[in-house]
Amino acid sequence: MPNRNLKLCGLNSFFDPQSIAVIGSLKEGYFGGYVVVKTLLKAGFAGGIYPVNPSYREVLGQKVYASIKEIPEKIDLALIIIGCRAVPGVLRECGEKGIRAVVVVSDGFAERDEEGTELQREMVEIARQAGIRIIGPNTAGIANPTKGFIPNPYEIGYEKVKEGPIAICAQTGMINPQAFPYGDLHYGVSKICDFGNKADVDECDMMEYLESDPATKVIALYLESIKDGQRFLKVSKRVTSKKPVLILKSGRTEQGAHISASHTGSLALNDRIFDAACKQSGIIRLESFRELFELPKIFAYQPLPKGNRLGIITFTGAVGVLAIDEGAKYGLSVPLLSPRTRKILDAIFPGLGKRIVDIGPPMAVVNDYMSIYYEILKTVTVDPCIDSIFNVIWTGSSGEFMEEYLKIYRGLQGNRKPIASWIYGPRVHYINEMTCQMEDLGFPVFPDIEMAIKALGTASQYAKTKGGNR
């Protein structure tokens, strides 16, 4: 484990640098140093930007330096996007300049061939000697939306990533801004990190950094391999006791693991061992790529449930049945509502439900539907017999309830029980609009019934792990 010696500096220089050197092509285009500088400027990064390229004198109004040594100021972070064979030399210069954090975007290392593997080894050796920490190589890089710090090497097509409590890190560039519509999201992100080949900085380093990052409330990871199993167990156990850690792990099958080894040059882990490790350390395991971006929302924006008792507000019995089936996977049970709640519901409309609250029947016949809806929500959300709420919303055929819905949900902000919503209706436009508005209010909306239930179920499991057995 030679990389452990590299731990000379924390990761703060990566995510909160006062100055960044961008070493690579400054040609206008879709990829490269030019894009990094442009995206940093657009995102409003306040630190110093120092493009390095002997062929340019200025780019986008920024002075360009012929080499790293020529930069007069102190540099916290260097981002390298040059041919792989030139990387070791530049890395040495970084060391001489006193730079202690380097993102190597360049590919052609362990993921490619023997020569690349050797090159990666050389690079790590240089970094160790110089006390440099590396993210990458073969990475799409990092981001810290809070600081407008989006040094993305690919064109992204938008300016800002909304800041918020979710950190997303992965062994792939599929989580970086050019691949995911952060600009269109209604929830916020604290840090983004593509580990690339994980030659140095890995999942454990990142978990440790995020553990004490005040901007991060929940950590979502996509991994194909674990670099150090023992350390992973120790670190993840400690981190999950403070913040929920959600992991999507691929390379689960033999062929998947084999292919994974060839694309990032890393060794995959036996899946059963990993699964056991997750259970032991309280990690929440994800099952689809989309969950990586969806499930963290419940932890980021809603309180943890105090138990496993699920309340269901639906417009149709079938969704209630689906929710109960799904909830059972996570140990959720759907109890009888309190006598008080049942009495109130019955007074509102006979047969509204004793367990599942089905708004469908009154909706079809009652005129002042929204006042009923408000009463129902108000009553159910405070029922002492339930710990979390799966909330189904029907948009109406022309978004006619939107304003009233939002007024009601604004009144529910600050509720003490997590609410996960699923929205449906006959027009995509109104579903999307209602989803955005709800998430802007801090109520996470999930694209599937099953995912909403998984959110509440894993939140309940996590709360139990964190709080000890009840």
Add this chain to the structure above:
Amino acid sequence: MPNRNLKLCGLNSFFDPQSIAVIGSLKEGYFGGYVVVKTLLKAGFAGGIYPVNPSYREVLGQKVYASIKEIPEKIDLALIIIGCRAVPGVLRECGEKGIRAVVVVSDGFAERDEEGTELQREMVEIARQAGIRIIGPNTAGIANPTKGFIPNPYEIGYEKVKEGPIAICAQTGMINPQAFPYGDLHYGVSKICDFGNKADVDECDMMEYLESDPATKVIALYLESIKDGQRFLKVSKRVTSKKPVLILKSGRTEQGAHISASHTGSLALNDRIFDAACKQSGIIRLESFRELFELPKIFAYQPLPKGNRLGIITFTGAVGVLAIDEGAKYGLSVPLLSPRTRKILDAIFPGLGKRIVDIGPPMAVVNDYMSIYYEILKTVTVDPCIDSIFNVIWTGSSGEFMEEYLKIYRGLQGNRKPIASWIYGPRVHYINEMTCQMEDLGFPVFPDIEMAIKALGTASQYAKTKGGNR
């Protein structure tokens, strides 16, 4: 099994009536007979529309009849939306009028209480005597988009449902137009049917009807119960030998089954028995509500694969690894591409891939990216070593490739191997736009990597079942 005697007429009168009587409230509003008439007119239904209500003389330009008997023409189908206690009487009148198909939208039957259960029994008895078939009660009804026949009792907010080869039937109104955005879809539907309480017409009747319905190529079902296990086995085995049948079954858990019994008054089936039945009869089992609307697309619009060998075209290795892992669940394997393909790919760009074709690396550096993309697709789709293709598309940051993509995919229409696509990128707008365009060309796009793979995997399994062991 008294209902078996009801099989006096086929279901054709339900889905292709020349005339419909609409019995219920004609008050303008969100729900009821008024909405049915309005929606039929808007959708361009060419048959006769006969509203029945003693308090009206005309509605929406249509003559209203005081009773069913007064209608001078022959009526193929009646749709009843009145208080449950009045249903038996009206049903008798329907019988006297010679109507043989009735949709009972009214609720308050077996799903409500003992009285309703008795009422339902009485209704079925009347129907049996009169040779009437019933869909419902407690149903949101049916639709046949091919005929502009959308007698929906709830306001839907759009006019047309695109006609196409997918039939969607369920024990819930969640599949009816007021609950699902059929009007915004880019794939077509042949029939929609909410069974409601399944007092008469059930999943087997519907499968038998759809078996010989030329407009239907694939059948998607949501069920909470099976009315007759023996018949279900027999019918589904025969139907799946002709058309794929996909079923989402809830009431899987004890609590789910219990609740299900209370909301449609039907008895749920032990889930393990059902699972065995699916395996035996070749039914494809679904796992989420969304799959009900997504998975049929591969069967509707793409050819069946000739084997289980999966080809992967991706922009990033991670998605390839996820696809391999997921494919293993369905027996898909990712083979080495043919020597010819590998040679061509290598000539296009060294390291494009021998198994997974990863367009990411060349995309970042090659200028004429689209011509490469075309060559790659052209080569991979005809590779004799693969039977189906998982195709990842990156939209670009500003939809800049859309036109060229579409030109290329237009050239791939009529390909002999199924292609399932997943689209990603940094802007929701372009992802949605590209998805619509692709589906308009007949290339199904799935919202998740995992669902795209499941589509190809179940298609491969179905092809194998249908073609016998290879």
